[in-house]
Amino acid sequence: MKQGKINYLTLRRGTLLIIGITLVSLNAAIYGVASTLLLGGSMRAEEKDTRQAMKGVLNVFNQNIEQFNLNFADWSSWDDAYQFIQDGNSDFIQTNLIEPQLAMLQVNLILFVDRSGKTVFSTGFDLEQGRKKPIPPSFKQHLKPDGLLLKHKSINSSVSGIVILPEGAMIIASRPISTSQRQGEIRGSLIVGRYLREEEVDRLTQSxxxxxxxxxxxxxxxxxxxxxxxxxxxxxxxxxxxxxxxxxxxxxxxxxxxxxxxxxxxxxxxxxxxxxxxxxxxxxxxxxxxxxx
Structure with missing residues (x-):
């Protein structure tokens, strides 16, 4: 009886030990599965949230680009500009393309290009110093006759976005040059650009x-x-x-x-x-x- 009791206790302890180890292992396995499932789900939820947040950022960013484009609608549909692209008269330059005017426009470059791809007028502009300067040589690659900035199939056409230059990212807009009544043939393209400045990004960050x-x-x-x-x-x-x-x-x-x-x-x-x-x-x-x- 005594020997049987010892064997029974030993067996009972061994069984309890096995059950204990099994429960610990099962707990660890369940924890691992739960961790994977819950963390995976929350990570997917977080990724969805951050993607949505980025879409909001991009919407505001694109609105700023589009507003920059619309700011020059009156410039591109203007009888004086329509005449200037044809004859390049100096009066238009002295009246509208002087340094104080460029500072008011807040642009780093402005170009008038006729239908053949010839540049009638172009200048860069340093907004900090308030002085004209040559346009970046790297920008000339965007002025090919078949380039996106010079393709306007209708008076309602426009191109806006960002181009990357060695000098930095630049917001760019191109609009067809027409009469003030937006009639007649398109005589060329008005192209304007402004560097994407750090303070502009900071303003977006704050808003x-x-x-x-x-x-x-x-x-x-x-x-x-x-x-x-x-x-x-x-x-x-x-x-x-x-x-x-x-x-x-x-x-x-x-x-x-x-x-x-x-x-x-x-x-x-x-x-x-x-x-x-x-x-x-x-x-x-x-x-x-x-x-x-």
Whole structure:
């Protein structure tokens, strides 16, 4: 009886030990599965939220570009400009294209190009010094006769976006030159540009309350966070010099921050926004609570 009792106790202890180990293992397995499912779900929710936030940023950004374009509607549909593109008269230059006027327009370059692709007038402008300067040589690649900036099939046509130059990202707009009544043939293109200045990005940051940075994607200068197979799409522009669009990309910075990248279809600028990853931190706490038996 004594020996049987010892064997029974030993067997009972062994069984309890096995059950205990099994429960611990099961708990660990359930925790692992729960962690994966809950964190995966919260990460997807966070990615969705950050993508939506970036879309909001892009909407405001595109509105600013479109407003820049519309600011010059009266300039392109103007009898005086219509005559100037034909005869290049100096009176138009002395009246409308002097330095104080360019400062009021807040432009870094302005060009009048006729239908044949000949530049009737062009100048760059330093907004800080208030002085004229030559247009950047790198901009000339965008002035090819078959280029996007010189193609206007109708009076209602316009092109706006961002081009990347070695000097920096530039907001650009091109509009067809017509009469004040918007009648008759198109005689050429009015092209205006302004560098995307840091203070302009800061103003967007303050209004949207979202930290925003703009990285010109010049070939060989892709930000290290985007070095991946998908990044290669960001390195190549189409024949017009405008970058083709890609999807929003979310990259984790660390456990508290993530970054969102997006490239517009007719843009060669890349927007980067940093968001604190509060969803991820809360999810870890929630997983521990739900998995604790």
């Amino acid at each position: 949207l309350q979202v930290p925003l940075k703009v990285h010109p994607l010049l070939k060989g200068k892709v930000p290290p966070e985007l070095i991946s197979s998908s990044t290669r799409k960001l390195e190549h522009a189409d024949a017009s010099g405008f970058l083709e669009g890609v999807s929003v990309t979310v990259r984790a910075q660390d456990e508290k921050r993530s970054s969102v990248w997006h490239c517009c279809k007719t843009s060669t600028a890349n927007q980067q926004s940093y968001f604190r990853r509060k969803i991820h931190e809360k999810s870890i706490s929630r997983v521990k609570t739900r998995s604790d038996f």
